[in-house]
Amino acid sequence: MTLPLEGITVVAIEQAVAAPLATRSLADLGARVIKVERIDGGDLARGYDGVVHGTGAHFVWLNRGKESLAVDLKSEQGRGIVRHLVDSADVFLQNLAPGAADRLGFGADELRSARDELIVVNMSGFGRGGPMEQRKAYDMLIQAEAGLISITGTPDAAVKTGIPTADIAAGMYASQAVLAALLRRCRTGEGATIDVAMLDATVEWMGHALYTQMHTGGQPPRMGLSHSSIAPYDAYPTTDGEVLIGVQNDRGWRALVTEVFEAPELADDPRFATNIARVRNRHECDAAVASYTVRWTAADLDGRLAAAGVPAALSSPILARLPLLGFADRDLTRSCAGPRPENGYRLGESGPGLINRSGTGKMHQHRSRLPAGGEGDGYFGSKTVPSVPRRDISSRSPTGLSAALRRQRKCSFAACREDQFGE
DSSP states (O other): OOOTTTTOEEEEEOOSSHHHHHHHHHHHTTOEEEEEEOSSSSSGGGGSOOTBTTBOHHHHHHOTTEEEEEOOTTSHHHHHHHHHHHHTOSEEEEOOSTTHHHHHTOOHHHHHHHOTTOEEEEEESSOSSSTTTTOOOOHHHHHHHHTTGGGSEETTEEOOOSSOHHHHHHHHHHHHHHHHHHHHHHHHOOOEEEEEEHHHHHHHHTHHHHHHHHHHOSOOOOOTTSBTTBSSEEEEEOSSSEEEEEOOSHHHHHHIIIIISOOGGGTTOTTTSSHHHHHHTHHHHHHHHHHHHTTSOHHHHHHHHHHHTOOEEOOOOTTTSGGGTTTTTTTOOOOOOSSSOOOOOOSOTTSSOOOOOOOOOOTTTTGGGSOSOSSSEEEETTEEEEOOOOOOOTTOBTTBOOHHHHHHHTOOOTTOOGGGSOO
């Protein structure tokens, strides 16, 4: 079955988390992703640790389904071969240090002056323009600048999130923007220049906290596991541990106290009858809930909550409950070592259906996959490889994409009907 982005080529000068996550999402959907790495060790995430058979866990997570080429971008030959790759690509993405892409000849204006249909994605920490444009950025620093750390943790201690939230936000927005740009290009023939900043993406995810401060004038407090606008919403004690309960509406509160606690008098207690009242009387509400939850084991209480339709969860080590959560039943996990794409995640019942789940590669592993021909040899560090010929797009008419260009791009979006392309 054809994958949604089959026939789309992405060239990425990338490392760490945000950019590799964006291109991994595209690779999962069938795009050919050529990952350009440094010759002195490659993507730095390879060496974050060696927990996955000697390779960093971050790298394995973010780089499945890609081809790896090691390139000396400081050399004219190295830059030349990357330019040849870009000349035949649909998307070019980079997260080099601020200003480096322009200095190396990979700026969006320069690339798109030759090929307007190219989609160029620039990923950075603080975005273009402004006083922090030239500063390097890492996830923790962006979380701090965006205000995320200020509302994360307990009243006594601020913490960063346990996963690289700022990186993930930027990577998700970048892949989403590429999909939108590809769709528009199928319709109009026009490429795009996309700028995605980790700061911008993280601030967007701060939405409700920002609105709260804007309209109240007060800094949202750090709430630990609880929620500033909802109660009960926390971890509550059991005879052998704790259960997390989240009641987001008054109907849920009534189900909790009548069906689970068998205490119907609490349903209409004026202190707890509405969410606004429960938040106002949070300490009394939490104490009342805890006085009942402590009567059961965590497993028994979790079963009672599930039967009553009250949202709840057990807090466990990462892998402890995965077998119980249905991942295998839903075909969401599988081994994916080696270059062969494996079927997995379903996009819909009538789908295109499948996702590319090939494994991660060794650095510079895929140099032999470059097609022969073109304008002479290019150099990846000290190694020579055949360069990639440019595609002929000169036949594009003013009224739309030519048939030749359409074949080059191999648009696979259902929305791109034949009648949307001029001849």
